[in-house]
Amino acid sequence: MTLRVARDGAGAGAAPASAGAGEPEYVALAGVTKTYRRDGRETHALDAIDLSIRAGEFLAIVGPSGCGKSTLLRIVAGLHLGTSGETRVAGRIVDRPQTDLGIVFQSPVLLAWRTAIDNVLVQVELRGHDPRAYRDRAQKLLEQVGLGDFADRFPHELSGGMRQRVAIARALIHDAPLLLMDEPFGALDALTREQMRLDLEALWLATRKTVLFITHSIDEAVLLADRVVVMSPRPGRVERVFTPGLPRPRGLEARRAREFVDTTEAITDIFLARGVLHGAGRAGGAT
Amino acid sequence: MTHASRAAAILAWLRRRGGALAIFALLIVVWEVGVRATGIKEYLLPPPSTVWTEFWKRHEIVAGGAWVTTQEILAGYALAIVVSIPLALAIAYSRFMEQAVYPVIVFLQIVPKIAIAPLFIIWFGFGFTPKLLLVFLLSFFPIVVSSIAGFKSADRDVMDFARTTGAGALKLFLKIRLPQALPQIFTGLKVGAALAATAAVVAEFVASDKGLGYLLLQYNGQLDTPMVFATIVILSLIGVMVYYAVEIVERIAIPWHVSQHESAQDATM
Numbered sequence: 267m268t269l270r271v272a273r274d275g276a277g278a279g280a281a282p283a284s285a286g287a288g289e290p291e292y293v294a295l296a297g298v299t300k301t302y303r304r305d306g307r308e309t310h311a312l313d314a315i316d317l318s319i320r321a322g323e324f325l326a327i328v329g330p331s332g333c334g335k336s337t338l339l340r341i342v343a344g345l346h347l348g349t350s351g352e353t354r355v356a357g358r359i360v361d362r363p364q365t366d367l368g369i370v371f372q373s374p375v376l377l378a379w380r381t382a383i384d385n386v387l388v389q390v391e392l393r394g395h396d397p398r399a400y401r402d403r404a405q406k407l408l409e410q411v412g413l414g415d416f417a418d419r420f421p422h423e424l425s426g427g428m429r430q431r432v433a434i435a436r437a438l439i440h441d442a443p444l445l446l447m448d449e450p451f452g453a454l455d456a457l458t459r460e461q462m463r464l465d466l467e468a469l470w471l472a473t474r475k476t477v478l479f480i481t482h483s484i485d486e487a488v489l490l491a492d493r494v495v496v497m498s499p500r501p502g503r504v505e506r507v508f509t510p511g512l513p514r515p516r517g518l519e520a521r522r523a524r525e526f527v528d529t530t531e532a533i534t535d536i537f538l539a540r541g542v543l544h545g546a547g548r549a550g551g552a553t
Numbered sequence: 554m555t556h557a558s559r560a561a562a563i564l565a566w567l568r569r570r571g572g573a574l575a576i577f578a579l580l581i582v583v584w585e586v587g588v589r590a591t592g593i594k595e596y597l598l599p600p601p602s603t604v605w606t607e608f609w610k611r612h613e614i615v616a617g618g619a620w621v622t623t624q625e626i627l628a629g630y631a632l633a634i635v636v637s638i639p640l641a642l643a644i645a646y647s648r649f650m651e652q653a654v655y656p657v658i659v660f661l662q663i664v665p666k667i668a669i670a671p672l673f674i675i676w677f678g679f680g681f682t683p684k685l686l687l688v689f690l691l692s693f694f695p696i697v698v699s700s701i702a703g704f705k706s707a708d709r710d711v712m713d714f715a716r717t718t719g720a721g722a723l724k725l726f727l728k729i730r731l732p733q734a735l736p737q738i739f740t741g742l743k744v745g746a747a748l749a750a751t752a753a754v755v756a757e758f759v760a761s762d763k764g765l766g767y768l769l770l771q772y773n774g775q776l777d778t779p780m781v782f783a784t785i786v787i788l789s790l791i792g793v794m795v796y797y798a799v800e801i802v803e804r805i806a807i808p809w810h811v812s813q814h815e816s817a818q819d820a821t822m
Contacts, residue, residue, distance in 0.1 A: 365718060369717050375710040377733075380809075
């Protein structure tokens, strides 16, 4: 995959939510809506989402709490079904839980009775493979996420960031082409978060998986993703799509790049206009 | 193991348990000295030394009673385990069972079970059966209620992750739901174990011609207070032994949970 450059000179450019013609779409949502019915009242969680993710692309969705971005991820995974519209992964319609993917949640959801390496291996065990055949690979993955010396530790002996690293290794062990991450760093402190961001990018550059990354952090989305989808508050709609053309790897310096500053400001302005953020601290219309 | 490290281990154990042991010893000394100094009548409060000498004179009778009561406790407790865990499974996994059976269990739990003991005598006579049933009844509820909670405790995200692996229901149960439920099942088992001894004694109070509950009433009637104390001590020991047996099984079955517990305690100290 080549580095993408922003289309207009100003830096952050708006791009369509669907991938350009000719590039293979790995995930494709067409007119997906989700309506919950509870106590006779309907809640529109998602409103006609058209979105696609190219193979090997890192796509981030940023939006306020309750905008349905987690629901969207679960629809891609087949854990929820949309009320209408069509979701396809690798060309096939999603109508049941998908197995050809790795998934990471905000909480690491490790099994307390298994060591770090056995938590990574539970992925292949549940899939009916012999975990012994994957042990070396699991150890290598743990080393890649910086936990080489912690393979035999139990979750309660690990810090929050380390647990989330185990969860990421668990999502990668079976080498599925798609990685779904639902606010994976949401529960971590700011410093750990920054380190995880750097490490995740390195991991992604090494594996080039198709990634759907849900976050409520504008910075995180812009620093990690090839395309950033901004969602509006409920009912969730695709508000705008940005293509931060920052060169990779985007180390700590990326935060000082003009492109980063412009894009995050543009997204912040959208949230200001939508009433997600409000305050006198910032004057609107920075770009 | 070197001599020094063994000494260190004993010291560490003493540091942990030493305080409780010292207070226990102190209580006995205060009791002994206090009774002798104030001249309280023996039938009101016998000194520990008298309890011991009286017990030793008749320890064979007490041992016989203890054996009877222990059998009642173990049989009733075992029956409670065998019935309540499968029932909890059924309630946790079947919507019908949850809607039909669970409310009944919750309601029955409110009934003071000990009040049923006299009925058991009418129905089942004076033998082993009513004791077994009362022990069963008292230890059944905590085990079934916490097992249901355990089986239902699986986190939504854990189950969502598991669904993306395509694993079947049996595999999910064995690899995730059962281990996840074990800590709560053991909590119920320990509460049940503590109640089992109480239940056996109450059942013997109501009607019996043997067992520690029977002996207790006999000694009480004769104002043989030292023997009343001795019987209570033996009863407590049986209860403690059943409880610790469960705890040992727990340590073997779910060492990860026990050590998690202990490290959490260390962290707060």
